[in-house]
Amino acid sequence: MTPADGPSGALPVPPDGTGGTGGAGAKGADDDAWQRVHVISPLVRGWIVLVAILYFVGRDWFEGLFSAETRGRGPLPEGVGLLLAGGVLLAVVLLVAGAFLVSWYFTRYQVTAEHVRVHSGVVFRQQRQARLDRVQAIDIVQPFLARIFGLAELKFEVADAGESAVRLAFLKLDDAQKLRATILARAAGVSADPDHPEEVVEAPEREVVAIPPGRVIGAAVLSGMTVALVVAAAVIVTLGIVFDTPFIATSFIPLLIGVIGGYWSALNTGYNFRAATSPDGIRIRYGLLDTRAQTVPPGRVQALGIVQPPLWRFKGWYRVTVNVAGYGASASSEGQARATLLPVGTRDEVLQILALVLPDPGTRRPVEVFTEGLVGKDDGEGFVTTPRRARWLAPLAWRRNGFAVTGTALLLRSGVLWRQLVVVPHERTQSISLHQGPVSRRVGVSDLQLQTTPGPVSARVVLADSATAWQLFHGQAERAAEARRRSGPEQWMKPVQAVPTGAAGPVTANEVTDSVGAPIPLDTSAASDTSAASDVPTASDVPTASDVPTASDASAAGPPPADGPVREVMPAVPRYVPAPSESEVSADGPR
């Protein structure tokens, strides 16, 4: 099995007889032409219908065999009857296949410089058009059967919270990847090379996190499902002994099915999980049977949540989920997996993912601040917690409930058993509300909620001192406005000088000494330039001093010919660096 983004498998792909199949961006002038998805996609999409028909017919026939012995009737109708039955079956199958084929024929798509358009429907026609620069995420999904045929589905998400704006099922994997590269390049505002407009190359990427399968299994075992299983087992056994009814043990069966289903879903969506950084944003891939490769362009993460279930504390594991406008708040396991940026990771990996999402943490002590947010309590590193007078309202969590403000994001900390840290970039705040009930008013505390797009992350500060909460409310509105003014363009590569940092091509010695190559550790070897410039090496729009020579070295070393757009430059891995120990004063206070 090839991973979702691997080279197109050696699996046989039937020759497409239509000529209009796939081939996104394959023929320059034809780029704007209407195209169809792969000709066998109706089969891949409709196989379940065919299987269902065959199952029902086959079951009748099979049961007929047995009833023939018992009742002395022929298992199949003979002569004309046999022909008739076969004919009806064939007609039904042909009809279903024909319906899928017609639906396939009438579904066409087109990618222009600014839009992606899809026309579909036979009787009720639908014409859909989505702006490329409104892209929130692009997924390439390979369901198991599509993988066998070397096909993939491309999902183009805009901010409508849920249903994919454009779903192209199915394309050849190669074509899907090319199309994704084309869409991302155009969405990024990269102007195509006038000589070779068709040659849109996939932006290079660098893997930063890979999760071993063992840890995924461990995480599932240590999750709440296991606790529930053990508790339920204890209850069932106790009941069985007390009431002396061994039959109660049969209630294990649905329980086991549920728990095994949960384990399977955790394994299927966490298996082979990899996160990479690229100029087109964060790219994650995962999947055991169904594989999925997601690309979230820069600035599309609306809020990020880091959770630690109680049992994961022993291993120091965390889960990172995000709100992305295109993903919505789906309760299905697929929807949850899509919104998961890291299913189970160590603290270093979490910080690494945070550095990808938030290249500029807005503080000089990012490692300390985020660690405090993950595991800390009381008012270290600029966190403001629930006032002591309100501790009876949250006897366990009052020392942990709190918030901290950095130059670029608001950090909300909560939870004692289920530890949680929510990070909301200032420019992503949709609206803020301040709540106060009668009891809170007595104690002089308020709750503050930041509304973000639908998703698993909910950002709220509970039981903050009223005056502080109001200051935060007011200040946050201003910071959000200020951050929006400073925030980059929707087309993340529009300005020419917005050079992503780093060097081109494969890892060079230069980069290794620059500590860019090794993915995980929060290396201190770059600390010198950090302390000097107060600027953590970032992949943001501002090239840091240390990056400029690197980039020029790379171009001198001879990048591959005809790579016009800077998008093809291998990205540096943004990484948080612990503050040097001598700087004892944290640069960021609350507000």
Add this chain to the structure above:
Amino acid sequence: MRREPIDPSGLEWSRVSPKYLRVRVIGWLIGSLVWLVLASIPLALRLTGVWDSFPALWLAWALPAAVLVMSVWRGVLLPRQVASIGYAERDDDLLVRQGVFFQRTLVVPYGRMQYVDVAVGPLERAYGICTLKLHTAAPATNALIPGLPAEEGTRLREQLSARGEARLAGL
């Protein structure tokens, strides 16, 4: 209007039309009446002898009485509730506040606005007021301003649209 503890200071809140109170009172009367009738059904059945097995007479009386007390309490609160609704247009954002016991103050930046709804029901139309709702990309943003005079609603809608366009920030 008394200043509430979580109100931002230095702000002039625009209050909604007093006609909105009348609309709310009419709605409250109708609602209360319907609930009262529903809650009185067991009592009526008991008194007419159709349903003799009703546990106790006091329970049959208590049900509508409880509904009545709740309704009166809500009615008493209504003027304060309506008076507590306020909105303020600042340079960059719109503030909306509401609530007497459970207070809420909401700030929505103009650039975050996706679209504006102005809705008018039959009662509201009779009194010449409307309800304005501001939508952002977050469904949880509940920026609802009821009881605006019709012309104020139109003005606010145009104003918000213009300001939203000027400060458009995508997502």
